Structures are given as structure tokens and as C-alpha cells.
Amino acid sequence: MTVELRALEPGQWDNWYGKLERAFGSAREPAEERALWQGLTEFERSIAAWDEDEVVGTAGAFSFGLSVPGGPVVPAAGVTMVSVASTHRRRGVLTSMMRRQLDDVRQRGEPLAVLTASEPGIYGRFGYGVASEQLRLEIDTARVRLALPEGVDGVRLRFVTQEEGRDACEEVYARLVAGRPGMLERRPGWERLPTLHPEEAREGSGALLCVLAEAEGEVRGYTRYAMKAQWGPQGPDGTVVLRDLEALDPVVYAALWRYLFGLDLTSKLVARNRPADEALLHLVSDARRCRPSTRDGLFVRPLDVSAALEARKYTAPVDVVLEVTDPFCPWNEGRWRLSGDSKGAVCGRTADPADLALSVRELGSAYLGGFSLSSLARAGRVRELRGGALTEASVAFRSDVAPWVAHGF
Numbered sequence: 001m002t003v004e005l006r007a008l009e010p011g012q013w014d015n016w017y018g019k020l021e022r023a024f025g026s027a028r029e030p031a032e033e034r035a036l037w038q039g040l041t042e043f044e045r046s047i048a049a050w051d052e053d054e055v056v057g058t059a060g061a062f063s064f065g066l067s068v069p070g071g072p073v074v075p076a077a078g079v080t081m082v083s084v085a086s087t088h089r090r091r092g093v094l095t096s097m098m099r100r101q102l103d104d105v106r107q108r109g110e111p112l113a114v115l116t117a118s119e120p121g122i123y124g125r126f127g128y129g130v131a132s133e134q135l136r137l138e139i140d141t142a143r144v145r146l147a148l149p150e151g152v153d154g155v156r157l158r159f160v161t162q163e164e165g166r167d168a169c170e171e172v173y174a175r176l177v178a179g180r181p182g183m184l185e186r187r188p189g190w191e192r193l194p195t196l197h198p199e200e201a202r203e204g205s206g207a208l209l210c211v212l213a214e215a216e217g218e219v220r221g222y223t224r225y226a227m228k229a230q231w232g233p234q235g236p237d238g239t240v241v242l243r244d245l246e247a248l249d250p251v252v253y254a255a256l257w258r259y260l261f262g263l264d265l266t267s268k269l270v271a272r273n274r275p276a277d278e279a280l281l282h283l284v285s286d287a288r289r290c291r292p293s294t295r296d297g298l299f300v301r302p303l304d305v306s307a308a309l310e311a312r313k314y315t316a317p318v319d320v321v322l323e324v325t326d327p328f329c330p331w332n333e334g335r336w337r338l339s340g341d342s343k344g345a346v347c348g349r350t351a352d353p354a355d356l357a358l359s360v361r362e363l364g365s366a367y368l369g370g371f372s373l374s375s376l377a378r379a380g381r382v383r384e385l386r387g388g389a390l391t392e393a394s395v396a397f398r399s400d401v402a403p404w405v406a407h408g409f
């Protein structure tokens with residue numbers, strides 16, 4: 001078998017995307033969804049693996065801006081649409097596409113590649129480390145009370161259509177990006193993604209609704225959600241399926257949650273993807289009845305160790321030498337001195353002795369400040385070579401706000 005990798009051509013998209021759908025075992029997506037993904041596809045960054053005249057592998061990348069600790073937004077390749085036909089699996093097709101893709105990302109000068117994984121076991125071997133979590137909530141809204149701050153009654157809520165609300169929602173979202181690592185700047189076209197209501201996220205619910213929250217004469221928050229009607233022997237027992245909820249201040253935030261908790265005919269709320277440090281859990285009378293559970297969120301892969309470490313800021317002063325291993329991208333290997341603080345950092349090659357030893361994957365895991373170098377060290381994945389260096393680096397890398405990616409891609 002000879003498999004040849006080529007850039008995707010626009011006329012091949014339908015066939016290529018169909019192979020992706022087949023690999024995921026999903027039905028052909030609705031026309032609106034397909035049109036959105038087709039429009040977002042960056043053809044020169046999309047790989048088709050051909051076995052003669054058959055597409056047997058797919059992989060793509062989006063040119064994202066990713067927020068990193070301290071507020072900067074850094075160019076990052078958003079790896080996506082990865083699949084290999086089941087007739088051709090476990091013969092190295094994915095590995096060859098990852099090789100091609102990461103070399104390309106490096107050439108473009110993007111210091112990071114990021115992805116959300118269908119299965120967390122796939123990407124570690126290519127240098128990706130899990131860097132954020134997503135929280136799932138299943139809230140018994142009939143039994144959980146909210147402690148509301150003063151002023152919630154002053155927040156005006158109103159329904160708008162998705163179309164009417166889009167710009168206002170995007171403005172709120174854009175104002176939040178720099179404050180939370182792991183968020184993606186939404187470029188033109190991406191604003192349509194949160195208003196899609198795909199089958200797998202719908203959980204049997206009805207139409208996606210949009211409510212804007214206004215205070216101080218401006219839109220300061222929004223929620224998009226759907227309702228799933230359910231009837232039990234005692235009457236209504238519906239579920240609110242939350243898509244997103246964003247707010248610029250705690251009063252608007254609480255007003256939106258109160259609204260969702262109070263929706264008639266419902267007694268449960270399901271949120272699939274919330275930040276690990278969701279503030280709601282401090283507002284509720286019973287966090288257990290919110291049934292919080294976490295899973296992996298964004299995976300980060302530093303492509304250029306020095307540029308990546310210089311791009312973010314650090315919670316506390318740090319001056320350490322990192323001995324990095326990176327078999328898949330050997331240009332990252334060796335010793336790097338990182339000196340930084342809350343204003344910025346410099347990172348360059350050094351011949352000085354190493355303080356910490358780790359692979360690029362652990363660097364990816366710690367990069368957004370969500371997982372600590374100390375906990376990775378307890379797992380044996382980071383080694384401290386100079387006493388005190390681990391705590392110093394671990395504290396400096398942490399982020400006060402949990403990293404979170406608001407949507408898949």
C-alpha cells in the first residue's frame with residue numbers, strides 16, 4: 001500500500017468530508033453544518049491521504065489566536081478533522097499526516113498547535129499534553145437554590161433570534177477572551193458555530209434560544225439554551241440543555257443562572273462544557289446536586305519551545321533551566337533557560353545545568369496554567385534536578401483563572 005499525502009483542493013471537499021463523517025460513524029451532517037465547515041476549511045492547511053483514487057485519511061488545521069496566561073493572544077494551529085479509513089488503520093497514516101502537519105505549523109511560525117481529542121490516548125505520542133478541563137453539570141434545579149447578589153432584579157433579559165443576538169454575543173465573548181487562558185479568538189465566520197444546534201449536542205431538545213442580559217445600558221451577558229420537554233407521572237419534568245452562558249460581571253452572571261433555574265416545566269439543567277472553576281458552584285446551596293464531572297478539554301503542543309514560553313506571562317518570578325525531550329520534533333530538544341514574571345519572559349538555549357527535566361508533552365500540559373508541574377512531578381513525569389526549582393516553576397506557571405476552550409472545532 002502506498003499512501004500519498006496532498007493538500008486538499010476545493011472541489012474535493014465533499015468527498016473528503018464524507019470520509020471524515022464515515023470514520024466517525026456519523027450520518028451525513030445537515031446542509032447548514034456542512035456549509036459552515038466547508039466555509040471554515042483552510043484548504044492549503046488541509047491534508048488528504050490518497051490510496052490511488054481513494055481518500056483514506058483526512059486532517060486539517062485552523063489559524064487560531066489562543067489566549068494564554070497574562071492575556072496575550074498567540075497564533076496557534078487548531079488541529080481538526082483527523083481521520084483514517086478503518087480499512088487503512090494502524091499502518092502509520094495518522095503518523096504521516098501528523099509529521100506533515102507539524103512541520104507545516106513550524107514553517108508558518110505558529111508556536112503552538114492545539115486540539116480537542118476524540119480519544120485522549122491518541123495524541124500524547126505526537127507531543128500534545130492535556131492542558132485544560134471541561135466541566136459537565138447535571139443540576140437538579142428543583143432542589144438547588146441560588147444565593148443571589150444584590151442588583152439581579154435590575155438586569156433586563158430579552159429574547160432575540162440567533163441572528164439578532166449574534167453581534168452582541170460576540171462582543172461579550174470577545175471581551176472575555178484575554179481574561180481566560182485557552183479561549184479562541186473568534187475570527188469572521190466562527191460566530192456562526194455557537195448557534196448551530198447539531199444532533200449530538202441536542203440531547204433530544206427543541207430549538208436553540210437566545211436571551212440577552214442588559215444592564216447599565218448595554219448587553220453584558222447572554223445565554224443560549226434549548227428545552228427538552230419530558231413528562232412523568234407527576235407532571236412536567238423537563239431539562240434545560242445549556243449551550244453557553246457568558247457574562248461580564250457577577251450580577252449579570254447570577255441573573256442569567258436564576259433565569260435558567262426558573263424555567264417553567266423543567267427540573268434539571270445539563271451543561272456539557274463549562275470551565276473547571278465555574279463560579280456557579282459557589283452560588284448554589286448544594287454543589288453535589290449539580291453533579292460536576294470533568295474530562296479533558298484542550299490539548300496543547302509547543303512547536304517552538306522558546307517562542308511559546310516567551311509568549312505567555314508568569315504568576316511569579318521564575319528563572320529555571322528546563323531540559324526538554326521531544327522525539328517527534330527534535331528541534332525543541334535540549335536545555336532552555338526561562339526567566340520571566342508577570343510582565344513577560346525571555347527563553348533561550350543555555351549550556352547551564354538543568355533544573356527540571358520534562359518532555360514537551362508536560363510543557364504543553366502546564367502551559368495554560370491549568371495543570372501544575374508539581375502534580376506532573378508526583379506522577380514521575382517531571383524531574384526536579386535542583387532543589388526548589390519545581391515549586392518555583394510550578395507556582396509561576398499556574399493561572400489564577402482555569403484555562404478553558406468554550407467550543408470544539
Ligand SMILES: CC(=O)SCCNC(=O)CCNC(=O)[C@H](O)C(C)(C)COP(=O)(O)OP(=O)(O)OC[C@H]1O[C@@H](n2cnc3c(N)ncnc32)[C@H](O)[C@@H]1OP(=O)(O)O
Binds near residue numbers: 024085091094115119
Ligand atoms: C483532533 C481530531 O480531529 S480528533 C479525531 C481523531 N479521529 C477519530 O477518532 C476518528 C476514528 N479513528 C481514526 O480515524 C483512526 O483510528 C486514528 C486517526 C485515530 C488513528 O489513525 P491510524 O492511521 O490508525 O494511526 P497510526 O497507524 O498512525 O497510529 C499511530 C500510533 O497511534 C496509536 N493509535 C492509533 N489510534 C489510537 C487510538 N484511538 N487510541 C490510542 N492509540 C491509538 C497506534 O497504535 C500507533 O501506536 P504506535 O506508534 O505505538 O504503534
